[in-house]
Amino acid sequence: MDFTRFMNKFNEIERQLSPTSALRLSFDNISPETEEPPDGNKRLWGVPVPPFVSEKVVSWIEEEFNEAPVFYNGNSVLKKVENVRMIDRYNTKNPTVGTLYLTATHLIFVEPDSNKETWILHMHVASIEKLPLSTTGSPLLIRCKTFLSVTFVIPKDSECHDVYTSLLKLFQPVSINKLYCFNYQPAKDDFPKNAGWDFFKLEAEFKHMLVPNENWTLCSMNESYELCDTYPRQIYVPKEATKLMLISSSRFRSKGRLPALTYLHNNKASICRCSQPLSGFSARCLEDEQMLEAIRKTNPNTDYMYVVDTRPRINAMANRAAGKGYENEAFYENIKFHFLGIENIHVQRASLQKVLEACEQKSPTMSAFLNALESSGWLKHIRSILDTSSFIANAVDKGVSVVVHCSDGWDRTAQVCSLAQLMLNPYYRTIKGFQALIEKDWLAFGHKFSERCGHIQTDAREVSPIFTQFLDCTWQLMSQRSESFEFNERFLLILHDHVHSCQFGTFVGNCEKDRLDLKLAERTFSLWGFMANHLNEYINPLYKPNVDESIKANLAPQCIKFWRGMYSRFESGIHPREPLGDLLLDSKEHCNSLEDHVQHLTKRIASFKNYISKSAKKLQDATSTTSKVSKETSSTEINDNKYNYDKKLSELSAADDDHPLKASNMSFANLSLNAEQSSPAQALPDELNSVAVDWKPMRNVTTCSCSTPFDQFSKKTHCWRCGDIFCERCIDKNVALPGHDSGKAVPVCRGCFRQMQKQSP
């Protein structure tokens, strides 16, 4: 990797040199495959120089090109183009002019005037299009999976072509091993590589539902993916199910995806998922029928259960001709069969395409937008997913078990099973629970993330916004019942970003087996580990835990809204100018800081009072003893002696909790050295300085102190120590503040961090 980068740079330099200099550097005879370990001594602009390049050449290049334009913010730059104009949809008249850097991982556009940077991760690029040449240069339209769409106008067509071809190579690797996650390194002190990989264990999640129990058991037959290679190793099945039933049922189901438990409600009703049966027009499988009956029997409260086919009837019919199909109510006893009409991945993909077109209309009228939105059918699809999920949730809530499948049982089934659980169980509406839900119903049960998200070059017909729809449905529920969710919109957006970014190994691969084979847990970082470090950003400030057990979605078409924050996320200027969510979250954090501070002050005051009252008592004792001196001289002496002797000791250790010295957690050694300054009474001003009572109001803050301008998408963060507002980059330190009782590490700005380090080395 380093070698190719070096070659690129060298070639560039060579091109610049050749007209004037006789010195020609030619490495043509050296094949790029020979990745020799670079000599540690020779480095050119931080990049190791291959050994065949002589010292002389290196020093000469260094002298000649000392400006070293090949780095941008720690990323080595493959290509740099100046005077590039960036055009976004609402700002076609005054495009911003800046410099475009192409690195191995990002496309970075820097506007020198405003200090604004636009970073585009190659993995996020969905398509690159070279538009017809214009008078000002060649435009390059880049669309991202995060719904960012941007056009760069590059003055020289050859340069545009260079960027275009480089991007084509970089944005969608051929091999899964070339994904970003295998190179990604977080900032040094961020979090260790293993963090997050062990947060969720399937056994623990099922234990949460009290499984295994008298009805359900762990099936060991898939330990090495013999039954079904797209299922998790641990699958939970009815206790009654025999080996034969499991094997036959698995063979009778498409891709071997036999019915397995995914959710058990507290009323014994359950949700099981599978793929369509290979029933064709007349085929039957007795064991599969027994399997479903066994599932029904796990719930003794009702004498029937639902089998939900999430497909439209017509699709299921068509599948029958291909030897697949659906359960025949005549063969399967005690089932009630339902078609629920969610369209397939191709329809959903086309629908999203139309939504994006609706968003990208040039100067649209209200009618044009609404018509385009209607004809996209997107909201209709969202509603039908919610509708199906509600059907399942209602059935389970009423005590009836449900078996769900679609065709292969990894797209629509994953959507509706997880959404039904989201409606049924408040646990899944917490941050941890939602991640667990994704781990279980999406990752473990084999939603094909790599194919659906187009991580690597594959069949474009396999790409579909299935997970995006799941997030959209979650958002719909959130906007209807905001107090029931622990997380906020930002949480969903971050998830959406990283499902596509491949920055973390979490969503790489198509099933659990893939991820084990790729050794992702060892080779890559986990998104959950990353998110654990940023939890405070994902909190819904209006969350009220345990307000309801189960929530119901309102399915009236009037209640299904277009998620502007997702699909038009990067259209600056169309969003509310005063983002309520951010402001409330900020208030919430401010409250937390103040609460902690109040707690600390209360304790301090109590200890001060205690000390004062004790001293007063001692003083009283002392005066009372002196008044008795004439009578009991000897005893006074003893008392006095004892008092003097014990004084230091009692203050340090013998005293109870509320002693002022103890509360400061100072060691004895420290105290004896510097008793004056480290006593809590003296430390108080520092403690007070460490917590900002007033936070700077968010409004009218347009730039961070690092002169980075704030826009729609940049999060403004308060430093808990000084109360000023910073951009995300400037507030990367978390430390415990002396003025807080809990000792929790909280965000502080770099300036405050330095000051605090000075104070307590």
Next chain:
Amino acid sequence: MEFADLIKTPKLDGVLLHDPGTATGTGGGATVGTLCITGHHLLLSARQENSQELWLLHKNIDSVEKKPSLSQNVVTGGLITLKCKDLRIISLEIKSAKEFYNVTASLEALSAIQNTELLYPFFYRPMYSILEDGYTMFRPELEFAKLISGMGMGGASSPNVANITICMPSTSSTSSTLAGGSMAGGNIPHPLQNGYAMDALQGGLGGGNVSSGCEWRISNVNRDFSVCATYGATLIVPKAITDEQIVLSASFRDGGRFPVLSYRHENGATLMRSSQPLSIQGIKRCRADEAILNLVLGRSRKGFIVDTWGKGKSNTETDLHYSQWKKVNRSIGNVSSPASILDSFSRLIEACNDLGCSTDKWLSRLEGSGWLSLVLNSLNASCVVAQCLDQEGSPVLVHGAKGLDSTLIVTSLVQIILNPDCRTVRGLQALIEREWIQAGHPFASRHRFSCYTPHQTRNKSSGATFVLFLDCIYQLYMQFPCSFEFSTQLLVLLFEHSHFSQYGTFLCDSERERHELKVHTRTTSLWSYLNRPDVLQTLLNPLYEPNANVIWPSVAPISLELWSDLYLRWVIDQRSSAAVMSQIQELVTREKELRTQALKLRKQALELSQEVCTLMNNAEDA
């Protein structure tokens, strides 16, 4: 006429009430109770404790639909469906043919009473003492003095604030009115009885900065409403214009609505409004009218005339005679007559009430209603005007056809965008008083019929312009949720009271009618009620933080939101959004409390720490 003549059945037991609005809460949705019909109200009470009583003002009823139930071809009673102006739909089931017809007839008659003096505001007496009379709070000379002088706009530091000179009216008759001006019964108040006007007068004479714009005076030329029937008695006109010129200009404008001052921006740029110019018998110019506009222009090179009616539909000023004025067309809708706005609103509500339709159908009906387009266009036109004022610093004249509807939407929205004062409770009240009530928006005619009245029954003068205006404020609110002092609840309240109310504020079509009926003395003002501290408290926005900036909204279609708190409130449970509001309130209050507590504890801790230090030092010394 006696109410008793109209009420055929004053009281009836065993009436079954179907109310989908409460159905979401209780599940049943049907309650049996006793129906009472009084002169102004319909009451339904289950006569049980804890059960809610239904109180419905007859004026609230928009349409009465009767469906007799037949049993063997004999009417045995029936179902009366009342569709209300507050968008609620309820049904009364009556099990007697005679009573069914009686109740229907009574309700039909009572809800259609035309005589304003029989309406509830003339009978309503508040149970509380009025702290501040809403009818005298926003007198025009007071309001405009504030506007022109820049007072209360947070713009005291602005260099151009003090170029008003309020002059004595020139004619002798008005002087005498002024001299003997008495507030007792006079509806034409004295301009100098008021502190603000005096201050402004002195300020104007003192450090007057007349570099831009023109000077203004109060004119009482319309004191007997003869010049313009729809304007108020007190008007603000350029100082150099005589009352005679005003009369001439009025004769040139539709309905006599000559150009008057609507708003003066802090940079001195002025916003005027009028009606379209007329061309009667081929006369297409009026020198007095041109003189007014030329004075307004002052030293600025150009002004803008914004036509809210649409090109070719209304008359416009000729380029020849208004050469420095650039004409801009910003129509609110294809057909922006008040009646067509109501048609659109009606289609919207119909679509909102149909919860069972498909998503596609809903979206196409939402689009077909054209309501959001109206909202978007209104905001768009307002932004254009606001830009002319704020960024170009040019004077703007806004007019549609009659200058009673779309014109007022634009001129009032411009002020909300530009002027932070209008985003406060009091500022909004003042704005509605100035730009709607005193400007002669015919509330009574527009709101006589609302969206549930069938199209053919509505008369031409009904409309939903004010609703459109409120929706536009809602959109601004959604984009700037911290810049408004009031909550959207106030907007809902205004929506209701503008249709039916116990207060007289929205009665009648013009100041003239209100003057004739002595509305100001015989009824209570809505503002008197709203500004009571306990009422006001419930209408405040917990997130409000005064924002002195201009609030430029996004006018992209994607940025608009359906006002579900209003349009869907009876059909879809809105408790969740209410819960969100109360939680926000809680959070904000908690933040404030904690802050005070922390500061208090800090002080205490510091005092104690000093004491401890002394004690420790003493102990060590000892």
